[in-house]
Amino acid sequence: VTAPVHAGDLPATGPAIAVRFHLNGAKVAVEVDPAERLLETLRYRLGLTGTKEGCAEGECGACTVHLDGVPANSCLVLTFQVEGRRVESVEALDEAALEPFLAGGATQCGACTPGVVMTAAWIVGHPELLETHRIRELMAGNLCRCTGYDGIIESVETALPRELPGTAKAARDTAPGDA
Amino acid sequence: MAKLTGQERYVDDLPIGDHLWGATVRSPSPRGRIRSIEFGPGVDWSRFTIVTADDIPGRNAVFLMEYDQPALADDRVRHVHEPVVLLAHPSRDVVRRAAKLVAIHVDPEPAVLDFCAPPTREQIQHGDDNVFKRILIEKGDVEDALAAAPIVVEGEYFTGAQEHVYLETQGMLAYVEDGVVVIKGSMQCPYYVVKALKPLLGRDESGLRVIQTATGGGFGGKEEYPSTIAAHAALLALKSGRPVKLVYDRWEDMAVTTKRHPARIRHRTGVDETGRLLAQDIEIVLDGGAYVTLSPVVLSRAVIHAGGPYACDNVRIDGRAVLTNAVPFGAFRGFGAPQAFFGLERHMDGVASRLGLDPAELRRRNLIRDGQSTATSQTIRDGVDREEVLDLALRMSGWAERRAEIERLNAADPLVKRGLGLATFHHGAGFTGNGEVMLESVVHVAGTPDGGVEVRAASVEMGQGTTTIFTQLAADRLGLDAERVAIAQPDTHRVPDSGPSVASRTAMVVGHLVERACDDLRRHLGLGNDARGEVVSAAIRAWYDDDGRETPTELVGEAVYVQPSHVEWDEETYRGDAYGAFAWAAYVAEVEVDLRTCETRVTDFVTAQEVGRVLNQTLARGQIQGGVAQAISWALLEDVCWKDGAMQNAQLTNYIIPTSDDLPSIRVAFLEVPYEHGAQGAKGIGELPMDGPAPAIANALAHALGVETDRIPLTPERLLAELDRRAASAAETGADAGRRAAS
Numbered sequence: 001v002t003a004p005v006h007a008g009d010l011p012a013t014g015p016a017i018a019v020r021f022h023l024n025g026a027k028v029a030v031e032v033d034p035a036e037r038l039l040e041t042l043r044y045r046l047g048l049t050g051t052k053e054g055c056a057e058g059e060c061g062a063c064t065v066h067l068d069g070v071p072a073n074s075c076l077v078l079t080f081q082v083e084g085r086r087v088e089s090v091e092a093l094d095e096a097a098l099e100p101f102l103a104g105g106a107t108q109c110g111a112c113t114p115g116v117v118m119t120a121a122w123i124v125g126h127p128e129l130l131e132t133h134r135i136r137e138l139m140a141g142n143l144c145r146c147t148g149y150d151g152i153i154e155s156v157e158t159a160l161p162r163e164l165p166g167t168a169k170a171a172r173d174t175a176p177g178d179a
Numbered sequence: 180m181a182k183l184t185g186q187e188r189y190v191d192d193l194p195i196g197d198h199l200w201g202a203t204v205r206s207p208s209p210r211g212r213i214r215s216i217e218f219g220p221g222v223d224w225s226r227f228t229i230v231t232a233d234d235i236p237g238r239n240a241v242f243l244m245e246y247d248q249p250a251l252a253d254d255r256v257r258h259v260h261e262p263v264v265l266l267a268h269p270s271r272d273v274v275r276r277a278a279k280l281v282a283i284h285v286d287p288e289p290a291v292l293d294f295c296a297p298p299t300r301e302q303i304q305h306g307d308d309n310v311f312k313r314i315l316i317e318k319g320d321v322e323d324a325l326a327a328a329p330i331v332v333e334g335e336y337f338t339g340a341q342e343h344v345y346l347e348t349q350g351m352l353a354y355v356e357d358g359v360v361v362i363k364g365s366m367q368c369p370y371y372v373v374k375a376l377k378p379l380l381g382r383d384e385s386g387l388r389v390i391q392t393a394t395g396g397g398f399g400g401k402e403e404y405p406s407t408i409a410a411h412a413a414l415l416a417l418k419s420g421r422p423v424k425l426v427y428d429r430w431e432d433m434a435v436t437t438k439r440h441p442a443r444i445r446h447r448t449g450v451d452e453t454g455r456l457l458a459q460d461i462e463i464v465l466d467g468g469a470y471v472t473l474s475p476v477v478l479s480r481a482v483i484h485a486g487g488p489y490a491c492d493n494v495r496i497d498g499r500a501v502l503t504n505a506v507p508f509g510a511f512r513g514f515g516a517p518q519a520f521f522g523l524e525r526h527m528d529g530v531a532s533r534l535g536l537d538p539a540e541l542r543r544r545n546l547i548r549d550g551q552s553t554a555t556s557q558t559i560r561d562g563v564d565r566e567e568v569l570d571l572a573l574r575m576s577g578w579a580e581r582r583a584e585i586e587r588l589n590a591a592d593p594l595v596k597r598g599l600g601l602a603t604f605h606h607g608a609g610f611t612g613n614g615e616v617m618l619e620s621v622v623h624v625a626g627t628p629d630g631g632v633e634v635r636a637a638s639v640e641m642g643q644g645t646t647t648i649f650t651q652l653a654a655d656r657l658g659l660d661a662e663r664v665a666i667a668q669p670d671t672h673r674v675p676d677s678g679p680s681v682a683s684r685t686a687m688v689v690g691h692l693v694e695r696a697c698d699d700l701r702r703h704l705g706l707g708n709d710a711r712g713e714v715v716s717a718a719i720r721a722w723y724d725d726d727g728r729e730t731p732t733e734l735v736g737e738a739v740y741v742q743p744s745h746v747e748w749d750e751e752t753y754r755g756d757a758y759g760a761f762a763w764a765a766y767v768a769e770v771e772v773d774l775r776t777c778e779t780r781v782t783d784f785v786t787a788q789e790v791g792r793v794l795n796q797t798l799a800r801g802q803i804q805g806g807v808a809q810a811i812s813w814a815l816l817e818d819v820c821w822k823d824g825a826m827q828n829a830q831l832t833n834y835i836i837p838t839s840d841d842l843p844s845i846r847v848a849f850l851e852v853p854y855e856h857g858a859q860g861a862k863g864i865g866e867l868p869m870d871g872p873a874p875a876i877a878n879a880l881a882h883a884l885g886v887e888t889d890r891i892p893l894t895p896e897r898l899l900a901e902l903d904r905r906a907a908s909a910a911e912t913g914a915d916a917g918r919r920a921a922s
Contacts, residue, residue: 033272043191043192044271047194048185049185049188049191049192050184050185050186051185052185052189052346052347052395053191053348053428053429054346054347054348054429054831055429055830055831056428056429057429057830057831057832059830059831059832060346060831062346089185090184090185091184091185093183093184095180095183095184098180098183098184101183102180102183103797104797105797105798105800105801107182107183107642108396108642108643108644108801108805109345109346109347109394109395109396109397109641109642110181110182110183110187110393110395110642111189111345111346111347111395111396112346113182113183114182114183114184114185117183134840135839136839136840137839137840139838139839139840140838140839140840140841141838142838142839143344143346143831143836143838144346144839145343145344145345145346145396145398145805145808145809145836146346146396146642146801146805147801147804147805147808148801148804148805148806148807148808148842148845149804149808149838149839149842150800150804150844150845151797151800151801151804152839153839153844
C-alpha cells in the first residue's frame with residue numbers, strides 16, 4: 001500500500017529507526033522515519049486499514065488499538081515507542097464477541113466503529129472497571145457522530161459477561177429476590 | 180459485520196498499488212487578484228505533478244446549480260482556502276508537506292465578511308446586491324392583520340455555522356481505465372459528480388464512471404462538496420497518467436468544506452388575547468458564502484418551514500441568501516429548516532411569556548388541524564392528530580408537574596438551575612414542490628440467474644441504513660428471503676439515476692420506486708402482484724434457463740417517479756403543496772446549568788414524532804437519536820470561530836462535539852399513520868430530529884435562567900455574558916429606583 005519515499009524529494013526528519021514489536025500475536029520488524037506514527041505504520045506500511053484516522057490528534061478515538069492490553073490512540077504513538085511492546089489492532093478481535101454490536105444499533109456509518117469496539121472489548125474484558133466508572137465515562141474517548149451513543153452504550157451492556165457481580169449488567173439481570 | 184471488524188473499505192483503505200497522493204494549495208486571502216504562484220526553494224518540483232486552472236480541458240466550474248464556482252481559481256479568489264494549485268506525488272507525507280511550500284500571492288480586494296450588513300459598491304460581486312436568491316411567501320394580508328392585532332411580539336434570532344464532522348474525512352480516488360475516467364470515493368450523490376465533471380472534463384456519461392465507496396457519514400456534507408474533490412483527483416490523474424488518491428485530513432476537511440448556513444431570523448407576530456395567531460411576519464437571511472452551491476434550495480426549505488406547524492391566515496415570509504467572502508456554505512441535515520425553527524420556536528416561547536400562557540398551551544391552540552393550511556396555502560389532510568403528538572411528548576416528560584417542580588427546586592438552589600423547554604415542528608420529506616418531478620428518478624430491480632434479485636439505485640449507504648431498508652422492501656414486496664436480495668453498489672455505469680441521497684427521500688421516495696420496480700419485474704415474468712416467494716424465484720430462474728440464446732436478455736424491472744396526484748405547486752408564487760408529506764414532532768429538553776461554570780447539561784431529552792410507518796425500529800431510533808445529538812451539540816457546543824471568512828478552530832481539540840458522557844439517553848416514541856405514497860407507508864425521517872432540539876434547549880435555558888437565549892451556540896461564555904447583562908440591567912433599575920426615591 002505504501003509508496004516509497006524518494007530520498008531528496010524532501011528532507012526526512014531523521015535517520016530511519018528499526019523497530020520490532022508484537023502485532024496481533026506475530027512478530028513484526030519495520031524501519032520507520034522517526035516522526036512516523038503507529039497509525040501510519042499500521043495503515044500504510046503494514047496494510048492493516050481497519051484502524052482509522054479520524055482526527056490525528058487524539059480526540060476521536062477512531063484509531064484506538066490496544067498497547068500492552070490497554071486502549072491507546074495510535075495517532076499519538078510514535079512507532080519507535082512500541083519497540084518490544086504488544087500491539088493489538090481491530091483485526092485481532094474475535095467476531096463472535098461483536099454480535100451485540102451488530103444487533104444493537106451501535107454502528108451506522110462505521111468509521112468510528114473499529115475504535116469503539118476496541119474500547120468496548122477492553123471494558124468487556126475488565127468489567128471490574130465498572131465498579132468505579134460508568135460505561136458512558138469509559139467510552140468518552142470514542143467520538144461517534146451518527147448514533148447519539150445510546151446504541152453503543154446498550155451494546156456494551158449486552159456484551160458484558162453475565163455472571164459478574166457489581167456490574168451494571170449483573171444488577172440489571174438480577175431480578176429482585178434472586179439473591 | 181465488515182464495519183465492526185475493520186474489513187469495510189473506505190476510500191483511504193483501498194489498495195491500488197502504484198498510485199500518487201494528491202494535495203491542494205489554497206488561497207490565503209478572502210478576495211483578490213492572484214498576482215503570482217511561487218514554488219518554494221529546496222524542493223525538486225520536477226518530481227511532482229502540478230495542475231492549475233490552465234490544465235482544465237473543459238469549462239472551469241464545479242457545476243450543480245450554477246457555473247459560478249471554479250474548480251481551480253484562475254485570476255481571482257473569492258474566499259480563503261479556495262483551491263488554486265493541485266500537486267501529486269508518490270508519497271502521502273511528502274506531498275502534504277510540499278503543499279505548504281507553495282505560496283499564492285494575492286492583491287486584496289474589498290471582502291464581505293458580515294452577512295447582515297448591506298454591501299458597499301466595492302463589495303458587490305453578484306448581481307447588483309450580492310443576493311443569490313430571494314423568496315417571498317405571502318398568504319392573506321399581514322400588514323392589516325398586524326395593525327388590527329391586539330398584541331404584537333417582535334424578536335430577532337441568530338444561529339451559527341455548523342461543521343458536519345462525519346468521522347470519515349472526505350476523499351476521492353481517480354484513474355483512467357480503457358479511456359474512461361473512473362472516480363471512487365465517499366459521497367452521497369454519484370450523479371451529482373457526473374453532472375459536475377461532464378462540462379469540466381468535456382466528457383459525456385460514457386467517458387465518466389463514478390462509484391461510491393463505503394461512506395463514513397455524510398449529513399449533507401457529502402452532497403455537493405465531493406464533486407470538487409473528484410474534479411481535482413480527475414485532473415491530477417489525467418495529467419499524471421497514474422491513479423491519484425486525494426484524501427483530506429481533519430484540519431483540511433473542517434476548514435475548507437461546506438458548513439451549515441449561519442442565519443438571522445426576525446419575527447413580528449400578531450396574536451389575540453387567547454394566543455391565537457393572527458399574523459406572522461418573518462424575515463430570514465442566510466449567509467451563503469462565496470459561491471451559490473445549494474443556497475437557493477436551502478433557503479427554499481427554510482422559508483417554507485418558517486411559519487411552523489401552525490394555522491395562521493396572514494403570513495409573510497421574506498427570505499434571502501446572500502454572498503459573503505466566507506468559505507461557501509452548503510447542505511447540512513435539515514437544510515435551512517433547523518435555522519427557521521430555532522427562530523420560530525424561540526419566538527413562540529416569547530409570545531407565550533408575553534401572554535402569560537404555558538408554552539405548550541400556546542402551541543396546542545395553534546397547531547394545524549386537518550383541513551387547515553400552511554404558510555404556502557397547502558391544505559393538510561393526512562389524518563395525523565398533531566395534538567396527540569404534542570400530548571405524547573408532554574406525557575413522557577411529565578411537562579406540567581416537572582415545570583412546577585423545577586421552579587421549586589430553582590428557588591431553593593442558588594448554584595444549579597434547571598429548566599424544561601419544548602418545541603413543536605414538522606419536516607417536509609423529499610424534494611420541494613416539483614423537485615421530484617424534475618429529478619425523474621429511476622430504479623431498476625434485476626432478476627439474477629439463481630432466482631434472486633438485485634436492486635439497482637443511486638441511493639447510497641452512509642450509515643443511515645439504505646441497504647437494510649431496500650433489502651427489506653424488495654424482499655417483502657416479492658415474498659423472498661432477504662438473502663435473495665442483493666443491493667448493487669452505486670456505480671453510474673451500473674445503476675440508473677435515482678436522484679441524490681438527501682432530503683429524507685431515500686426510504687420514502689426511492690424505496691417506493693424499489694417496490695414498483697419489483698412489480699414491473701413480475702409483469703415481465705407474466706406474473707401478477709399476488710405472485711410471491713418461490714413462484715417468483717422459479718420464474719426468474721426459468722427466464723434465464725429458457726431464453727435459449729447464448730447471452731440471455733437481462734430481466735430488469737423498472738420504475739420511474741410519478742408525482743402523487745394530490746401534489747400541486749406553483750414555483751412562481753411559492754404557493755401550493757410544498758411537500759407530498761410532512762413528519763410531525765414535539766420534543767422536550769430538560770437542562771441543568773451550574774452557575775459557577777455556566778456549563779449546560781442536558782439531563783433528559785424526550786422525542787415524540789409521527790413519521791408514517793416505521794420501517795425498521797432500530798434504524799429509525801438511530802436516526803432520531805443521532806440527529807438529536809447533532810442538534811444538541813449545535814445548540815450548546817459547536818462554535819465556529821471566524822477570521823477572514825475562514826474557520827480558525829478546524830480541529831476536534833477546539834471545535835467540540837459531544838462524547839458519550841456529554842449526552843443523556845435520548846427517549847424516542849413514534850406515532851404511525853401510514854402515508855400511501857411512501858414505501859410501506861413510510862415518510863422521511865432523517866432530517867426531522869435536527870429541527871427541534873436547539874429551540875427546545877434554548878427554551879429550557881430561558882426557563883432555567885430567565886435570560887435571553889436567542890443566539891446559538893449557547894456556550895458557557897455566552898450564558899455568562901447574558902447573566903452579566905441581566906445583573907447589570909437589574910442594578911441599573913435598582914439605581915434608577917434609588918435616584919427616584921432620593922429626589
